Amino acid sequence: MNFTPSQVWLIIGIALWVIELLVPLPTLLIAGAMGLAAILVAAIALILPIPALQIVAWMLTSGILVVVSRRFIPKDSHQLKESSEGITLTEIPAGQTGRVQHEGVSWKARCDDPQIAIAAQQKVIVLRRQGTTLIVVPENWLQ
Numbered sequence: 738m739n740f741t742p743s744q745v746w747l748i749i750g751i752a753l754w755v756i757e758l759l760v761p762l763p764t765l766l767i768a769g770a771m772g773l774a775a776i777l778v779a780a781i782a783l784i785l786p787i788p789a790l791q792i793v794a795w796m797l798t799s800g801i802l803v804v805v806s807r808r809f810i811p812k813d814s815h816q817l818k819e820s821s822e823g824i825t826l827t828e829i830p831a832g833q834t835g836r837v838q839h840e841g842v843s844w845k846a847r848c849d850d851p852q853i854a855i856a857a858q859q860k861v862i863v864l865r866r867q868g869t870t871l872i873v874v875p876e877n878w879l880q
Contacts, residue, residue, distance in 0.1 A: 741782070742786065742788065742791060743780075743783050746775050746776070746778045746782055746791065747775070747776060747779040749772070749775040750772045750773065750774075750775030750778075750779060751772070751776075753768045753769065753771050753772030754768070754769060754773075756768045756772075757769035757772065766803070766806040766809060767806070769806070770802035770805075770806045771799045771802075771803070774795050774798035774802055777794075777798055778791050778795045778798065781794050821839065821840070822839075822862060822863065823837040823838055823844070823862075823863050823871065823873065824837065824858065824859065824860055824861065825837050825838075825846070825855055825856065825857050825858060825859045825861055826843060826857065826858075827857055828854065828856055828857050829846060829848050829854060829855040829873070831848070831852055831853060832848075832851040833847070834870065835855070839871060844869070844870070844871045845870045845871070846861070846873050847871075847872060847873070848873060848874060848875075849864055849872050849874050850874065850878075853875065855873070855875050859876070860876040861875055861876060862874050862875075862876055
């Protein structure tokens with residue numbers, strides 16, 4: 738069975754949309770953006786039958802659509818909640834790291850103020866995360 742280039746791009750586009758909808762882990766709109774670009778290239782293929790130009794058009798359109806789709810993904814989807822609490826498992830010496838239990842998991846932690854030491858078994862406020870290290874302050878520091 739012989740397919741025209743336009744039909745091939747249309748099949749690719751639909752397949753990518755199906756992948757976007759059915760894959761258990763979200764593809765963060767990348768497959769959907771690439772599928773939409775393939776469908777747009779299917780229309781272009783009717784006018785420009787040159788395969789190299791179709792591929793370049795698909796790559797450029799996919800790239801633009803992926804960048805534009807980033808605005809629809811929540812910025813905090815993989816970050817910690819703001820101002821959540823934890824408890825120190827070990828002492829956090831001034832300017833050094835210790836261990837904090839946060840959301841049931843032990844994390845490496847450092848005090849936001851390098852001049853303050855935090856004793857073990859103290860409540861702390863988690864300000865942010867830097868890699869695998871939590872940046873914390875003592876609970877009474879905010880009062």
